[in-house]
Amino acid sequence: MKKIGVLVSGRGSNLQAIIDAIKRGYIKDAEIAIVVSDVKDAYALTRAREARIKAVHVDPGSYRTKDSYEEEILRLLQKEGVDLVLLAGYMRIVGKRLLDAYHNKILNIHPALLPSFPGLHAQEQAFNYGVKVTGCTVHFVDEGIDTGPIILQRSVPVLEDDTPETLADRILKEEHKIYPEAVKLFIEDRLTIDGRRVRIR
Known part of the structure; x- marks a missing residue:
């Protein structure tokens, strides 16, 4: 079973498409382990919670550098054993910390x-x-x-x-x-x- 982490910033309609595809069996042997948003009130977090998926807000403003912000996201992803990272309306450029940790594993x-x-x-x-x-x-x-x-x-x-x-x-x-x-x-x-x-x- 491969685990997916999804990074979001907005309404999360593509997140919902992935949730639905897993639920109906189109995507097999995979589950969404965590959804992380940089926006506190992103509707994507609501979609995740309604699907009983762990949903976390990480505020970039609480971190002094982009690296330290991404370090926290990486910690959350690795804690859940994430194999694949999906960007679904994520409005930030992914930095070196995440790219190195998930080389060719971010879509x-x-x-x-x-x-x-x-x-x-x-x-x-x-x-x-x-x-x-x-x-x-x-x-x-x-x-x-x-x-x-x-x-x-x-x-x-x-x-x-x-x-x-x-x-x-x-x-x-x-x-x-x-x-x-x-x-x-x-x-x-x-x-x-x-x-x-x-x-x-």
Whole structure:
């Protein structure tokens, strides 16, 4: 049984997608051991508690440095025996302390087809640029911003009557499909990183 830790900052809809995928048996031999948020009132913590998952708020403002803040997160993850870390709307750049401890064991979901439109407000970036197709990406996390090796992508057309909000809603629906799929592949040891490429067995 592999244990998953999830880092969150917001409403946690992707967290819910993972919870549901485990509950219905799509993701087997895995459980979410802990959910950690840097935001005290993040709704993701409520989702975790409702699913009887340990939910913890770690206030970055209580720590003098980023390293000491991440040291506490690492302590919590390791205490629960976490094998895989998921970022689900976590609005902080993961630092060296966590990256070293969980090398190639941290996944993120991004609402654009990377390497296009990295960083914040990716849906709005894509909309304003005028692309005809955008989407979402699950990738391994490295020291850059949305630069790690790509695991899965799903395309979403930009419709003529779209707004940034309607586009974001349609992208989110695809996120809820491919994030559980990527987690399933990781749990089943079907992912191999070969340079920039992630090979799926």
